[in-house]
Amino acid sequence: MHLLDVDYARSQFPALKTGFIYGGSQVAVNVADRIYEYLLHHNVQFGADYSVSVESTRRVMEDAPEAAMKLFNAQSRDEIVFGASSTINLENLARGMDGAIQTGDEFIITREHEANAGPWKRLALRRGAVVKYWTPTPINPNNPYSVVYKVEELLPLITAKTRILAFTACSNILGTILPIKDIVQAVRTAAKEKGTKKLEISVDCVAYAPHRRIDVRDWDIDFCVFSFYKVYGPHISALYVRLSSLHDSVAAITHHFLKVDKKSYKLQPGGPGYELVYGTTGVLPYLLSLTPENDLQASFDAIAAHEQKLVQPLLAFLTAPKQIERGVRIVGAENAGVTRVPTISFIVVGERATKSSDIVKVFDKKGGIGIRFGHFYAYSLIDELEPKIDVDDGVVRISLVHYNTVEEVERIIEILKEALE
Ligand SMILES: Cc1ncc(COP(=O)(O)O)c(C=O)c1O
Structure with a gap:
């Protein structure tokens, strides 16, 4: 299996050059090129003979x-x-x-x-x-x-x-x-x-x-x-x-x-x-350009392998005894592995319960990173969890993709430490 060339992947997304940590997908440059080209040269009605x-x-x-x-x-x-x-x-x-x-x-x-x-x-x-x-x-x-x-x-x-x-x-x-x-x-x-x-x-x-x-x-x-x-x-x-x-x-x-x-x-x-x-x-x-095989399965294998490097440290930090004692609870499976993607949600309960919105405020104050709280339109899923949580405050969600780096995860963990102090 080929490893993902993360630098190559990142080079396809001009938005990443600013250093801002995007929590989710940006648009690949050749996608934007095609839209631009279509609008400027092919924007006519369909089905005519010209x-x-x-x-x-x-x-x-x-x-x-x-x-x-x-x-x-x-x-x-x-x-x-x-x-x-x-x-x-x-x-x-x-x-x-x-x-x-x-x-x-x-x-x-x-x-x-x-x-x-x-x-x-x-x-x-x-x-x-x-x-x-x-x-x-x-x-x-x-x-x-x-x-x-x-x-x-x-x-x-x-x-x-x-x-x-x-x-x-x-x-x-x-x-x-x-x-x-x-x-x-x-x-x-x-x-x-x-x-x-x-x-x-x-x-x-x-x-x-x-x-x-x-x-x-x-x-x-x-x-x-x-x-x-x-x-x-x-x-x-x-x-x-x-x-x-x-x-x-x-x-x-x-x-x-x-x-x-x-x-x-x-x-x-x-x-x-x-x-x-x-x-x-x-x-x-x-997607095909991510590995030399020119094969979707090979690309997704490389994506999955890289994403594990992002999932592991985040889950390890959030499920460490210190954080469990602090009241951190993962919403979802707690262990890394092939079935776990870098979409990681948690809440903070117990004696020092902290609102999800307050955790996110710490990130927003630091800036340079896109992290949110809430129910993410899975309203009924959050609402059915027991013991009950406030649906609108919901969970803190860290959502990463293959072009995110281990260094970015380290930065997220540093801010999490501060937010959970
Ligand atoms: C699991 C899931 N299903 C459906 C949707 C809705 O997709 P769309 O925004 O294209 O309607 C989302 C959007 O976040 C989603 O995460």
Whole structure:
């Protein structure tokens, strides 16, 4: 395996040159170049026969879905839908499925980021379906907040009426990657045993996509979404819908006269910003350029290995006896390892309980670093944690990606020491 050349990675993000520690993805320079170039030279209407329109149509209607198809490892570019955000993409998907849901159907969802919960809850309400929740449980008996999602909590929820399962590949709070393929296999087997007629599975990969490779075919899932702005691209999202689902479960939510047939345009009412759609084609070459193999898996292996160097010292510091005594509690799994990404959340409880907002104030006062507190739209996840925490104050979250350095982590730890004094 090739090691990640962090200096090379950083050189692709002009924003990093200032030394500011970004807590999340910036836009790679070749993505920004493509947007600039599209706007200045290809910003015309689609579908006309003049040469510039033919070229623009190709870039947006062919090159962009082709690149996203590779990022999902989908079967066809007809399975790719672009939308302004993952939130709107999933809402549009659920709207398109109104006619596919019967009264009494059951949905199993996680109380995770609301983007992959709200649309299914609203669909259930419109159609008289029942919503059941898959809840995470602690792995360390001494820390009630050390929660992860376990498949054994999920399987008993499956019945002959289960119609939708929606979960998050990696929580944007908990930072643990779920064994998606194993979960889906176990769920499909259980559903078969129960006599479930049709089960479709939606996986939210927004917080997963910057850290690991997506593989919708290997996972055997029906819907998948991620946001390019978390994966070094522009503020736009791609949704994967399996061809058979697109054909059988989804009705068009576009103008009645548009010939969408069974194509993904069914779910694209009003075009997303075309310059941004084209800009997404810069993400794949950036990721491929990270290792000499020119292979996505190799790039993500290198990313995962480097990210462990960021996760380890942070978790070691936050779970050291001194910090446990101080009241620090990780929200999520406490140990580093291949399933742990550098999205690390914590709270400070006990005799010297400290608000998450007060910890972040210390960082803001120092400056030069982007760290936040709150629920990060995983409102219901934070709200269901026991003992209760103030949802709006939420957690302190340190969210890093592959271009962050060990030196940056050391600086974060120095400020944490001060904030926890
Ligand atoms: C896990 C998860 N799902 C969904 C979303 C929503 O994505 P978008 O902002 O593109 O709607 C986010 C955004 O932070 C997220 O972290």
